[in-house]
Amino acid sequence: MSNRIEALGSAALSLVRAGVELWRVYVSTIAGVMRGFSRRKDRRGHGGRARQSRAQSELVRQLHAIGNKSIVFIVITLGALGMVMTYQACLQLGRVTGDYSQVGSQLLRLIISDFGPTLTAMMLATRVGAGIAAEIGSMKVTEQIDALRMSGVLPIDYLIVPRFIACLVMMLMLAVLGSAVMYAAGGLTAKYSFGVNPNTFFDLSFIRPRHLVLFVVKCLAYGAAIPIVAGFCGLRARGSSEGVGWATTAAVIGSSFAVIVLDFILSASALWLTGGDL
Amino acid sequence: MTEPAIRISEVHKAYGSRRVLDGISLDLARGTKLGLIGPAASGKSVLCKLVCGLEQPDRGEIEVFGERIVGKREVDLGPLRRRIGMLFQNYALFDFLTVEQNVAFPLEQGAAGTLSAETIAERVAARLRAVGLAGSEAKLTAELSGGMKKRVGIARATVADAELVIYDEPSAGLDPVTTQKIYDLLSADQARTGATVLAISSDVAALAGFVDEIAFLYDHRVVYRGPAATIADAPNALVRQFVRGDLEGPLDQAGPGMASLDRSIK
Numbered sequence: 001m002s003n004r005i006e007a008l009g010s011a012a013l014s015l016v017r018a019g020v021e022l023w024r025v026y027v028s029t030i031a032g033v034m035r036g037f038s039r040r041k042d043r044r045g046h047g048g049r050a051r052q053s054r055a056q057s058e059l060v061r062q063l064h065a066i067g068n069k070s071i072v073f074i075v076i077t078l079g080a081l082g083m084v085m086t087y088q089a090c091l092q093l094g095r096v097t098g099d100y101s102q103v104g105s106q107l108l109r110l111i112i113s114d115f116g117p118t119l120t121a122m123m124l125a126t127r128v129g130a131g132i133a134a135e136i137g138s139m140k141v142t143e144q145i146d147a148l149r150m151s152g153v154l155p156i157d158y159l160i161v162p163r164f165i166a167c168l169v170m171m172l173m174l175a176v177l178g179s180a181v182m183y184a185a186g187g188l189t190a191k192y193s194f195g196v197n198p199n200t201f202f203d204l205s206f207i208r209p210r211h212l213v214l215f216v217v218k219c220l221a222y223g224a225a226i227p228i229v230a231g232f233c234g235l236r237a238r239g240s241s242e243g244v245g246w247a248t249t250a251a252v253i254g255s256s257f258a259v260i261v262l263d264f265i266l267s268a269s270a271l272w273l274t275g276g277d278l
Numbered sequence: 279m280t281e282p283a284i285r286i287s288e289v290h291k292a293y294g295s296r297r298v299l300d301g302i303s304l305d306l307a308r309g310t311k312l313g314l315i316g317p318a319a320s321g322k323s324v325l326c327k328l329v330c331g332l333e334q335p336d337r338g339e340i341e342v343f344g345e346r347i348v349g350k351r352e353v354d355l356g357p358l359r360r361r362i363g364m365l366f367q368n369y370a371l372f373d374f375l376t377v378e379q380n381v382a383f384p385l386e387q388g389a390a391g392t393l394s395a396e397t398i399a400e401r402v403a404a405r406l407r408a409v410g411l412a413g414s415e416a417k418l419t420a421e422l423s424g425g426m427k428k429r430v431g432i433a434r435a436t437v438a439d440a441e442l443v444i445y446d447e448p449s450a451g452l453d454p455v456t457t458q459k460i461y462d463l464l465s466a467d468q469a470r471t472g473a474t475v476l477a478i479s480s481d482v483a484a485l486a487g488f489v490d491e492i493a494f495l496y497d498h499r500v501v502y503r504g505p506a507a508t509i510a511d512a513p514n515a516l517v518r519q520f521v522r523g524d525l526e527g528p529l530d531q532a533g534p535g536m537a538s539l540d541r542s543i544k
Contacts, residue, residue, distance in 0.1 A: 051386060143370035146332050147434075150364045151387040152356035 018236075025156065025232045029164050032157040059162045066128050066163070067170030074178045077123050081115070082107075082182030083189040090194040100194060104201030107186050112211045113270070113278060114218075116179030117171075118263045121222035123178075124171060125255035129230040132163055133251030136234025137244040145235070160231040164224065171223030172216070179215075210278065214270050221266060225258040281344045283308045283442055283474035284329055289338030291324055298324050299335070300498035308441075311468060311475040313485045313506060315520065316495030317529070322478045323367055325495070326444045329476065330362055331355045342442065360388040363440035367447050367478075369427040371419040377430050378415035381405055384438045405433040408463055410456075424451040432460065436467050443468075445477040449484055457481065461488045482509065482521050494520065496529075 036055065089103050136159055139145050145155045183202075190196035230251040237247035271278050284306040291299040298321040306312050314322045327333040328340055331347040340347050345358055363384070371380050381402045385393055393401075406412050409429040419427060428451050435443060448464065449457040461484055468475055479485040486492060486506040494502040494517045502514040510521050519527030 054386075142373075143366050143368060144372055146327070147364075147366060147370040147372065149332060149352070149355075150330060150359050150362065151384045152360040153387050154353060154356070 021236070022229070022232050025160070025235070026228050028154075028156045029160050029228055029231075032154065032161040033165065035157060036161055055162065059165060062162045062166035063170060065131070066124070066166045067173060070124060070127055070170070070174060071177065073127060074120055074123055074174050075181050078116075078119055078178035078182040079185040081119060082111075082185035085115075085182075086186035086189045087193060090190055090196070094194065100190065100196045101200055103190060103196065104187065105203040105206040108183055108204065109206050109211060111179045111182050112207060112215050114263070114267065116182060117175045117215055117218040117222060118259060119182075120175040120178040121171065121218075121226065121259040122256055124167070124174065124222075125226050125259055126252055128167065129226050129251045129255035130248050132227055132230035133234040133237075133247045134244055136160075136231055137237030137247035140235060140237045140247075141240055141243050155235070156231075160227060163227040163231065167227040168220060168223040171226070172219045175215070175219045210270070210274060214266065214278075218263065218266055221262045222259050225262060226255045229255040229258050280308055282306055282341075283310075283343060284476065285339075285341040286325075286329070287339040289325075289328060289335045289340060291321070291328065291333070291335050297498055299328075301338070302495075302498075302500055304493065304500055304503075306474060306476065308474050309472050310491070311477065311489040313482075313489035313492040314476065314478045314495060315480075315482055315485065315492055317520070320495040321498060322495055323446055326364070326446055326476060326478065329444065330359060330364060360384070360438070361441045363435035363438060363443040363473075365428075365431045365435040365443075365445045365448055367450070369419075369431045371427055371430055371434070373419050375419075376415065377406070377411065377417050377419065377422070378402055380419065380430055381433045381437050384434060388438055401437055402433075405437045409433045410459070425453070425456060428452060429456075429460070432464070436464075439471045440473060441471075442474045442476070445475070445479075447479055448477060449479055449481050457484055464488060486510075 086103065086107060089107065090100055093100060093103065136145075139159070145159075148155050148158055187196075187198055187201045190201050191198055233247045233251040233254060236250075237243040282305045284304070286302055286304040289299055289302045302321075302325065304312075304325075314325065316322055324333060328335055329342060329347075331340075331350060335348060338348070342358060343361065347355065347358065372383065375383065382398050385398045385401060403412070403415075406415060409432055411426065411429055411433065414422070414426065419430065422430065428448070432445075432448060435445070445464070448460060452460060464475070464477075465488055467473070475489065477485060477489055482492075486509050489506045491503060492506045492509045493500050494512075494514065496516055502512060502517045504512055504517075509517065512518055512521070516528050518524075519529045
């Protein structure tokens with residue numbers, strides 16, 4: 001019995017320590033972004049320019065890896081989900097009222113305030129989160145992170161900050177694209193499966209600025225959470241390839257979980273702030 | 279009296295229940311060369327990482343160039359680390375950079391980036407020539423053999439003329455001729471820069487030709503420290519057996535895992 005209590009206590013302590021470490025990675029990343037902006041002015045000598053140009057090319061590389069390489073994945077997934085959701089909604093409405101006039105406008109509201117950013121983030125958490133954790137984790141177990149530190153480089157500035165900025169930017173872009181594809185796919189399904197007039201379906205009249213604000217806030221929150229959780233898991237990798245595998249799995253689970261928890265918190269906060277009239 | 283380059287006082291380090299260092303104390307004067315030897319897993323690499331602040335001790339004090347490093351924040355350790363060059367046991371080369379970019383990395387990141395492009399290129403080319411890797415500048419590290427990786431690691435550790443250089447197994451994976459050439463190069467470098475050197479090697483004979491003194495780590499402590507030239511005749515029986523590679527002796531019974539290894543041989 002005492003062994004079980006000891007194990008429980010030890011697990012709780014590890015969880016608290018991991019939470020504190022995650023918080024430190026988050027704070028250090030924000031500080032790293034600030035340092036990056038202030039360093040832009042300091043370009044003395046070739047070393048300064050080389051650092052700057054390497055930082056910029058790394059950011060471009062990450063924008064491409066996180067954004068461009070995710071486009072097909074996001075478009076196919078969200079397009080298919082838009083079709084399924086519209087089909088199911090029309091099917092149920094057809095059985096009950098037969099009135100499809102609200103399907104398009106309500107789907108759009110749902111996409112903008114919830115499904116667009118959240119589903120895009122879930123997709124990014126699996127694709128990008130795993131990639132970030134594997135890359136940083138393998139650098140950790142081969143002591144490349146220690147070698148960076150020995151050159152006076154902060155690993156968070158060098159490895160996590162570019163991924164953080166790229167993920168923030170690309171999360172927003174991909175969510176806009178994914179939401180548009182989801183809505184368009186829903187419109188095509190409604191027209192060809194249930195004969196809904198596109199003019200009726202593509203109805204923007206229910207959209208309020210608050211929906212757009214919630215869309216942007218969710219994109220930024222998810223875009224920040226995914227690289228930080230994944231980078232944190234990568235930095236905690238130990239041992240050899242097994243440790244990298246563990247870090248990758250933990251990154252996918254952790255960043256997906258972070259997206260779900262943030263979705264709940266942000267949606268609940270938005271409902272509370274608008275008095276339930278979202 | 280000048281301040282030592284490294285001062286380690288009563289340092290303890292454990293990973294969970296595994297004790298690694300148990301009250302180690304060691305001083306290293308500026309401009310001198312100390313070799314660290316000891317059985318596998320005796321904490322030699324951990325001690326080097328503690329000196330650079332890459333790991334923090336559980337207890338004890340460490341000063342490098344008079345600067346306390348225990349409990350120091352990562353961001354504050356940067357300037358001190360730029361005064362230290364380190365060759366990692368497993369090379370730790372950046373696999374996303376070419377050989378040339380790997381060697382240039384400490385120069386680009388250090389000294390507030392004040393060196394010109396020409397100076398960096400010249401120093402990198404000279405270092406690569408010195409380690410026999412001229413012509414391999416554009417190669418990625420994945421295209422190199424183990425010995426070549428080791429030499430790139432040496433070039434990266436020494437390119438910035440650091441005041442303290444730590445070599446973790448500089449000759450591992452190298453043939454005897456290259457080993458001798460590498461040690462000659464390290465000696466010439468040290469004579470030129472006057473750097474303090476801390477070196478770990480399992481090749482005790484080659485190491486003894488390079489360093490001034492050798493310390494023997496055993497049972498989580500420094501149990502012997504003496505002149506490198508006479509290490510094979512050290513008064514400590516453990517050291518003598520380790521250096522000579524004798525099968526019979528005190529290490530035979532007391533070393534970690536030695537008893538089971540001994541049973542397997544018999």
